[in-house]
Amino acid sequence: MKRQMVTLVTFLIAATVWGQDLEKVDYISPFIDGVAAVKKGKVWGFIDESGTMVVDFRNDLIISKQGDYGYPVFNSDRCLFTEKRDGISYFGYIDKTGKTIIEPRFLNATHFTDGWAVALELVKRRVGTNELLEKPLVSYDYFEVIINNQGEVEHYLLDKPIHIALDKEYLRRPPNISCKVLTANLIARLNSDKSWTIKKIE
Template structure:
């Protein structure tokens, strides 16, 4: 009987030991967005809820947003941007407010969500044929600028045609730029190669 009581107490207390972490000695605390605030410790970021509990542990893959008074990762539409390097190239994805990866890092660039929409650069792999001498597939890559919803479903095709890219860290000095922004849910501003803007209705 004593053994059963001891096991019961351990099982009840275990979640407290696992999830209650000391939220002290942090370098920065952001304002709350959607009920969570970003906190910084060293080069890592985590999130606390309105109770002060650490709900997403400190990690180094969260994307810091730089716009107006925002210099920290944040949630909008239940999503926060993350990034991951693969073969020297940075890919972007999203986590939900529990810290689970809902859209794995796969986009060449991406914005934070705003009112249920985000703009991403989606990569497309094209197999052109096969090189028999080298015994390997001949591949090239394009990307398109798209708007997605929080589930990753494409809502708008912003690019009028695919953009070719050489997918190599030796040719890519950073993520390709996103050339559009939402002015409202039905208006997108698109910047051309001459740094001029045009308005597109969606």
């Protein structure tokens, strides 16, 4: 009986130590913002520094190019993901539990840098009424904006909105973003001649 108890205790200890192992992982990224991306097949998840899986494997995380390889990243406690609706991609952010914190409402977005991200904020405007069908006529524009990690718009980066046809045939790829965050106080804007303008964020 005593030997059986020792065997049982040994088994339970082994299960505790080895039961959480993550096996057959194809890639493990460096730790960034306290977590590392892990790839299994075509899906990605995240582990923390104890090896615990904090974001389960999923196929909607956006890859960030890092040298010769790319993987999803967290920065400012946010990771970028995408969701398709009516054939159009929208972008939002999750936290380190996998919970959606910023709903996927942007036509494109960047990973966070120093608490800021650049996103394309979609705006719907009513421009009239179709009298025959008794339906409103709407127009869509987007603004290039800087958002904080709650998804709130902090700065508008363009002087005027850009008109867009909200149609999957037109939006087969997300519209380009022309600005990027350099630091908490600086952004860079790509000019039409492919040069960059560096601007301070007030």
